[in-house]
Amino acid sequence: GQQLNQSPQSMFIQEGEDVSMNCTSSSIFNTWLWYKQDPGEGPVLLIALYKAGELTSNGRLTAQFGITRKDSFLNISASIPSDVGIYFCGRGYSTLTFGKGTMLLVSP
Amino acid sequence: KAGVTQTPRYLIKTRGQQVTLSCSPISGHRSVSWYQQTPGQGLQFLFEYFSETQRNKGNFPGRFSGRQFSNSRSEMNVSTLELGDSALYLCASSLARQVPYNEQFFGPGTRLTVL
Numbered sequence: 049g050q051q052l053n054q055s056p057q058s059m060f061i062q063e064g065e066d067v068s069m070n071c072t073s074s075s076i077f078n079t080w081l082w083y084k085q086d087p088g089e090g091p092v093l094l095i096a097l098y099k100a101g102e103l104t105s106n107g108r109l110t111a112q113f114g115i116t117r118k119d120s121f122l123n124i125s126a127s128i129p130s131d132v133g134i135y136f137c138g139r140g141y142s143t144l145t146f147g148k149g150t151m152l153l154v155s156p
Numbered sequence: 157k158a159g160v161t162q163t164p165r166y167l168i169k170t171r172g173q174q175v176t177l178s179c180s181p182i183s184g185h186r187s188v189s190w191y192q193q194t195p196g197q198g199l200q201f202l203f204e205y206f207s208e209t210q211r212n213k214g215n216f217p218g219r220f221s222g223r224q225f226s227n228s229r230s231e232m233n234v235s236t237l238e239l240g241d242s243a244l245y246l247c248a249s250s251l252a253r254q255v256p257y258n259e260q261f262f263g264p265g266t267r268l269t270v271l
Contacts, residue, residue, distance in 0.1 A: 143189065
C-alpha cells in the first residue's frame with residue numbers, strides 16, 4: 049500500500065529558530081497537503097501543493113512539492129510558542145494518506 | 157462560514173455496545189470523509205461519502221459503517237465495540253471539485269473511549 053515517511057518524529061527548538069520537516073513517498077502522486085493539529089483538535093490545513101516543483105508560502109510557513117513528485121518539505125521560519133503542535137503531511141484526493149506526524153515543541 | 161462540526165465531542169462506551177457519531181460538513185461541501193486517529197496507527201482513512209453514496213472505503217472491518225443524508229450530513233456507526241476502537245474519530249469535508257483541487261477540512265473530532 050501507499051506509504052508516507054515523515055521525519056523527524058519530533059523536534060524541540062528554541063523560539064526564533066527555523067524548522068524543517070519532510071515527507072517522502074514510495075510512489076508518485078499529484079497532491080501534497082500539510083496540516084497542523086493542536087491537542088484535542090482536528091487537523092487544520094496549512095498549505096496545499098499541486099505541481100512538482102511548486103513552492104508555496106503561508107506567512108512564516110513555506111512548503112515545496114519535490115520535483116520527483118515523491119517528496120515534500122515544510123519550513124517554519126522564526127518559530128514562536130504557538131507553533132507547538134503536530135504537523136502532518138498528507139496526499140491524495142478524496143482519500144488522504146498521512147504521515148505519522150512531526151511533533152514540534154518550542155521553548156520560549 | 158461555519159466549519160465542520162462533530163457531535164458528540166466525547167463518548168465513553170463499554171465493549172460490545174454500538175455507537176453513532178455525527179458530522180455536519182461545511183455548507184456547500186458535498187464530500188464527507190471519516191478518519192480514525194490513534195497513537196499507534198496515526199490517521200487512517202475509514203470511508204468517504206459523496207451525494208449519499210459511499211465512494212471510497214478504507215481497510216476496516218464491517219463493524220464500521222456510515223451513511224450520508226441528502227443535506228450532506230453524515231453519520232458513522234461502530235457496532236460491537238472493542239477496546240481497540242478507542243480513538244479520535246475525525247470527519248473531513250470538501251467541495252469535491254475537480255481533482256486535484258480538493259482540499260479537505262477537518263472537524264474537531266469525537267473522542268471515543270471503550271472500556
